[in-house]
Amino acid sequence: GAVVSQHPSRVICKSGTSVKIECRSLDFQATTMFWYRQFPKQSLMLMATSNEGSKATYEQGVEKDKFLINHASLTLSTLTVTSAHPEDSSFYICSARDPAPLGTQERRYYNEQFFGPGTRLTVL
Amino acid sequence: AQSVTQLDSQVPVFEEAPVELRCNYSSSVSVYLFWYVQYPNQGLQLLLKYLSGSTLVKGINGFEAEFNKSQTSFHLRKPSVHISDTAEYFCAVTRQGFQKLVFGTGTRLLVSP
Numbered sequence: 001g002a003v004v005s006q007h008p009s010r011v012i013c014k015s016g017t018s019v020k021i022e023c024r025s026l027d028f029q030a031t032t033m034f035w036y037r038q039f040p041k042q043s044l045m046l047m048a049t050s051n052e053g054s055k056a057t058y059e060q061g062v063e064k065d066k067f068l069i070n071h072a073s074l075t076l077s078t079l080t081v082t083s084a085h086p087e088d089s090s091f092y093i094c095s096a097r098d099p100a101p102l103g104t105q106e107r108r109y110y111n112e113q114f115f116g117p118g119t120r121l122t123v124l
Numbered sequence: 125a126q127s128v129t130q131l132d133s134q135v136p137v138f139e140e141a142p143v144e145l146r147c148n149y150s151s152s153v154s155v156y157l158f159w160y161v162q163y164p165n166q167g168l169q170l171l172l173k174y175l176s177g178s179t180l181v182k183g184i185n186g187f188e189a190e191f192n193k194s195q196t197s198f199h200l201r202k203p204s205v206h207i208s209d210t211a212e213y214f215c216a217v218t219r220q221g222f223q224k225l226v227f228g229t230g231t232r233l234l235v236s237p
Contacts, residue, residue, distance in 0.1 A: 004167075006167075032223075034224075034225075041230075041232075042229065042230070043214065043227045043228060043229045043230050044168075044214070044227045046224055046225070049223070049224065091165075093167050093168070095168075112170060112173065113225060115160075115167040115168040115169070116167050117166055117167040118165065118166060118167045120165065
């Protein structure tokens with residue numbers, strides 16, 4: 001299956017600093033990537049949809065100026081948490097969607113999102 | 125809009141026993157359904173998915189799920205669980221055309237010897 005990586009896997013920072021998290025699709029090109037946030041023992045909440053070459057679409061209630069998303073290439077999306085505070089501490093997970101067209105041998109991936117391993121952010 | 129309900133937050137079971145994790149969805153349009161597994165401090169791994177066709181879907185690690193349109197359910201089953209199946213399981217739904225996944229709140233499967 002397709003592989004998605006995230007870096008770093010774990011980060012600890014001081015309150016007020018900014019943190020950048022990278023999400024890469026390693027063996028396919030992803031025109032669409034998704035960023036999720038997961039609080040302890042809770043489900044994944046979609047934060048934003050990132051489309052290559054255009055502005056991200058944020059979900060209601062997500063501050064776009066605080067969570068900056070850049071999708072500059074077909075294999076890389078970044079999430080920057082600006083001026084982080086302790087309440088931003090969470091597990092951040094990205095996913096990438098393989099846009100293989102119907103009718104090709106890659107069709108089995110068409111409706112699938114491939115998830116990264118997640119990044120644990122702790123803000124002190 | 126779509127929504128997913130996982131009624132059981134935690135399911136304890138003994139090793140080699142069968143298990144069923146329940147998932148009900150709500151949608152006014154046709155949907156695709158998924159089950160994911162998450163091990164501690166890791167991302168999500170797809171267990172199985174229903175897109176169309178046979179309502180009984182077989183996935184990895186011996187899991188299967190049955191799509192029941194009349195009951196709007198997509199319950200996950202395994203006839204004999206292992207200790208290594210201990211993890212968090214998420215049911216998810218998206219409407220056909222595929223963009224956003226909507227996740228349930230998750231069910232923690234605890235397998236003990």
